[in-house]
Amino acid sequence: MTPGTTPRLDLVGALTAGGRSRRFGTDKALARLEGRTLLEHVAASLEDCRVRLLVAPPGRYPLPGWLPVPDTRPDEGPLGALEAALLAAERHVGPGWVAFAGVDLPRLTPAYWALLAGARAPGARSVLTLDAAGRAQPLGALYHTALLPHVSALLDAGERRLRLAARDPVTVPYKAITWVSPQALHNVNTPADLAALERTP
Numbered sequence: 211m212t213p214g215t216t217p218r219l220d221l222v223g224a225l226t227a228g229g230r231s232r233r234f235g236t237d238k239a240l241a242r243l244e245g246r247t248l249l250e251h252v253a254a255s256l257e258d259c260r261v262r263l264l265v266a267p268p269g270r271y272p273l274p275g276w277l278p279v280p281d282t283r284p285d286e287g288p289l290g291a292l293e294a295a296l297l298a299a300e301r302h303v304g305p306g307w308v309a310f311a312g313v314d315l316p317r318l319t320p321a322y323w324a325l326l327a328g329a330r331a332p333g334a335r336s337v338l339t340l341d342a343a344g345r346a347q348p349l350g351a352l353y354h355t356a357l358l359p360h361v362s363a364l365l366d367a368g369e370r371r372l373r374l375a376a377r378d379p380v381t382v383p384y385k386a387i388t389w390v391s392p393q394a395l396h397n398v399n400t401p402a403d404l405a406a407l408e409r410t411p
């Protein structure tokens with residue numbers, strides 16, 4: 211970011227990159243799109259965040275300016291990674307909001323995160339966008355560190371579905387927003403998903 215051009219967001223950016231890319235076949239974080247890796251695309255979208263956390267096995271990806279954060283529960287999927295991110299955010303910054311992204315959302319942008327940051331509502335503990343079918347998308351979303359006990363309890367109970375993180379029965383339900391281009395959340399799970407993006411820049 212060029213100093214003075216964009217205000218820093220009061221968010222901790224967390225990029226989770228500890229998956230095994232089974233459907234993609236090779237490490238999708240390192241797959242290339244328009245001259246950059248998917249990891250670099252998503253990292254660039256979070257460049258305005260005050261602190262940036264890379265939740266991945268130690269040493270897997272060098273990403274200058276990002277704090278390496280190991281999984282608290284390796285191989286437990288994105289829900290485990292969210293726990294690690296919320297814990298690290300609390301440790302480094304204190305209570306507050308975390309922008310949680312995966313490596314497979316290369317169309318996320320700084321403007322996307324600024325939009326979500328602006329949509330935070332009093333009492334809400336997460337901000338998620340809705341896809342074209344009206345489903346709230348849990349990756350590419352904001353989570354408050356106050357959700358940590360809820361997330362840990364889910365994991366302790368054997369749960370792995372990230373979308374349940376936003377459903378904390380104790381606090382106000384998530385804030386859902388709809389005015390985001392569906393393209394922003396294009397998810398690359400397979401080589402065909404990446405090829406579709408190459409055709410529609």
Ligand SMILES: Nc1nc2c(ncn2[C@@H]2O[C@H](COP(=O)(O)OP(=O)(O)OP(=O)(O)O)[C@@H](O)[C@H]2O)c(=O)[nH]1
Nearest residue numbers: 227228229230231232233265285286287291312313
């Ligand atoms: N830190 C961490 N990140 C994970 C873990 N599992 C998945 N992720 C990340 O979560 C995001 C979304 O997960 P998926 O789309 O399922 O990616 P994946 O697990 O690599 O791919 P599949 O094996 O095909 O499911 C990606 O950025 C993954 O790197 C994990 O155990 N730890």
Ligand SMILES: [Mg+2]
Nearest residue numbers: 314397398399
């Ligand atoms: Mg995915």
